[in-house]
Amino acid sequence: MRHFADSIAQALSALTGVAPSEIKIEEPRDRAMGDLAFPCFALAKALKKAPPAIASELAGQLGAKLTGITAVASGPYINFQVERALLARTVVGTIETRRAEYGRSDYGRGKTIVIDFSSPNIAKPMHVGHLRSTILGQALVNLHEALGYRTVGINHIGDWGSMFGGLVVAMKRWGGARVGADGKVVLDRAKELGIDIEGDPVRGLLEVYQRSKKVLDPEKPEHDPAFAAEARAAWIELESGKDGEIRALWRWVTEVSMRGFSRTYKRLGIRHDLVRGESFYEPFLAPTFARCEQAGITEISDGATIVALKAIDKGLAETPCLLKQRDGTTLYATRDLAALYHRWDEFHFERCLYVVGAEQKLHFRQLKAVLKRLGADFEPRVEHVDFGLLLGTGRTKLASRKGDVLVLDELLDEVVEETSRVVREKNPELAGQQQIAEQIGIGALVFNDLKRERIKDVVFEKAEVLSFEGETGPYVQYTHARMASILRKAAASGQGGATPDWAALADAAPVLIRLSQFPDVVRSAADHAEPSELAQALLALSRDLSTWYVGSRVLDQEPSVTAARLALVRSCKTVLANGLRLLGVAAPEEM
RNA sequence: GCGCCCGUAGCUCAGCUGGAUAGAGCAGUGGUUUUCUAAACCACCGGUCACAGGUUCGAGUCCUGUCGGGCGCGCCA
Incomplete structure (x- = not known):
């Protein structure tokens, strides 16, 4: 779709003299209006005409400039529709060529991104409180890795302290x-x-x-x-x-x-590149503290060493950063500062993401302010990827029945056990039920966490996580499994070899558009450090795809029609699998 | 008290850098299976986008204020 938008922008640029980058081609809310649209308001001043007049005039002229795209004026908008066979051939062709690579790019080539995530404390089992950082962090690693970044996932475990x-x-x-x-x-x-x-x-x-x-x-x-x-x-x-x-x-x-x-x-499915606990940075504490002193930004206040931040950030006037306690021992901020400089020296990162709960916002704001006072030019590259709380029913702190913290492994076991029951009930014939139950149960849990904007609190309702209906991981997995099933049946009956009749995919335009957006979604999700953008896109694709395939039977049609529909099914399966993998969710072939 | 975040349908949430009649899922009601997995699909029901101003040709989206909820606020991490 980007391909078509670019050619439209080029054509509009040639007609109006406005730079292509200034021409914003957007996607209409209502698909019935077209695949793409251009609002003419922005040109009104430059051309000194009313937007509707501009729209109808340009729409007429565009006809000669564009091939395979029709332009229709509609009030102040020009709506575009890509010729259906062309749309299908282009989108499916691209995906069939790139397969597992579709969505990947070299956007971040030569750049390194450091992602600090999970970070549990030793001598304690991992509890549900670590879940969000862990799966968000891994999704962000996957997304950036797909974009060609060198990714460095660091597990900053809490292994140090009196x-x-x-x-x-x-x-x-x-x-x-x-x-x-x-x-x-x-x-x-x-x-x-x-x-x-x-x-x-x-x-x-x-x-x-x-x-x-x-x-x-x-x-x-x-x-x-x-x-x-x-x-x-x-x-x-x-x-x-x-x-x-x-x-x-x-x-x-x-x-x-x-x-x-x-x-x-x-x-x-979590993998860190480095496990470096707090103890690792111990030798760097003294030099870091010395760096601050030499920069002349430290002060003594009530016996403690602080860095005043008022001049950098008025909101921090009352909350300076504490580097040393009265007894001379260092604090959290000193350790993070040492780690940050160490990471900068080692990686010269493009971005350094801290996947840490929103309750620590002040800490990271302080940290960045200290970096500014130190004149660290990498300060803008340090980002706190904050997220909301994981809560139990009634917005209470999530705990087990006994009232103590809920151990993550126990939660996983519980979810998988319940999923096993559902799998046995829904698909008794299925081979490898235990493994698939694990994939579905964990997938449900992970997807449930990644589907919403990360800043929102997640109220953990077991019933909701285990419902598997509607906007859930299993729904996406199920859609994927059904595509796999159609492809298996096609292979078994030897269908799909004919030359595809791309025009037969006219009724699948919404699906094709979703497919075409996938690479842009991956990039946006990474740029915003927001995996929910991808999760939402996969849900939307699954929805449009489900609507399409229940109404348009794939197998046993005219050979050219079956071939085209099978190609689309293959493309959809590819995109769903690629997307789920990026989120850290398995895509079973059967379920 | 100060700082930050959130406030869209009964519930849970989408709504990209402001753009055409605000979209999903769940719940509710009614349908769909001799046909590719009914973990699905279709239809109906349901919204003064917390409130009040402002900026703009245009505001759910930006600015200010108010209200409601959450988180945080020097010797823990």
Whole structure:
């Protein structure tokens, strides 16, 4: 469609003398008006004529300039319709040529994009709160990768902080943790703590972690000063970089945590290029702080080191950025600043996206303001890709029945289990039901999250996620599976070899237009860091396609008609599959 | 109190950089299967685009204000 819009703009430019880039060809809301339209208001001043007069005059002249496109004046608009056979041949031809590559481009070639996403904390299982960042981030990686960018997905795991001193001490004291002769970590009393070393140690670790936090807290009755002192010493040892037992235990916690995350990531199709926790940036903290001091932007306020931001951003007058606490230890902002400079030095990114919840908007606003004060010219390339909260029924915090945080794996299991039931019921003959249930269930969950604008809060209604009707992932998957089914039947009966009669696709114009928009949608979704644009486009395509194919039977028609319709079916299947893949949703051949 | 975000049909949401009678899904009502998977399709029902001003040839879209909801606001991340 872009191809046709360009030639129309060229023709209009030749007739009016206005630059082609200034001529905005748009798509009418109502398809009955045409495939494309040009509103003549903008030309009224330059040509000193009323828009309707311009429209009718230009429409007449355009006839000679355009081939295969008819122009009709309608009030102040010129409406264009592409000749149906030409439209079909062009769109289907392009997709048949490019196949899995359709939608991909070299738009971002030579540019690097860094995407920071998911970022769970160690010693805890991943919970539903990480879901949105994880799947949004992966979709953004996929989208940019398709556009030819070099993508660097970074998992900035929370693996650093004084609380880990407490955890290590707790493991030693209560669990008998030590480093064995072979250098491996052993926990003599793992069972008593409920830590399953071989299986999923994180579950048990979480309880130890929570218990240690109570013991460390002077406000709590469980408080133990000796324990606290030991924990502090352990943290100091960790920070010192000494590679002893303390560090080995901390490393073990990181490893087993990552092992658990990996399982979940695999199910969700998540892959990071780099796992760099907060600890990774530890050596860069001091230089980063020094950079700020040398730039002369730091101040001492109530004993803490801050950067005032009022001059950069009036809204931040009351909220300067804190770099160091009163006790001299650094904070979140210092770490992110260090990470940012490190990433800039390493990648010279075109964009650096932080896929982090909207509740941290202030933090990123502060961070960017500090960068400005530092004169960092890459500051505009740093973007906070914010998103709304994931909430439970009644806008409450999403939790499990017991009231504690809902573990992501449990949620996935639950969704897949329920999906299995539905699959058995809807398609009892289907082979490989378990795998397909996994694809549908997870697809439903992922799509449900990506289909709406990311800034909107998502109220997690299990019934809605599992309904599979209407605007859902399974609806798109189902449409795709049915196209696959038609193609299988065509192959089995040897149909589709005739020369296609493209004019027979006149009734599929809405579908063809959707197909033609796909590459633009991919680009826009990436540029706006908004996968929902793609999800919405796939829904619209599925809708128009469903309407078409129930009314226009593909198989057993005139051979030339069947050939044309089969080509369209193949194109639609291709686009649905490509689109779903970009969103991180599987596209099963059968369901 | 200050800052930011959201406010479109009963519910959940689309509506691209302002453009022609505001679109889907769910829920409700009524239909469609000897024919490519009924996880589908069709029809009907349903909206003062929170409210009030302003800019514009033209505002759901931009600006200002009001109201309602959410998030955040120095030693956590």
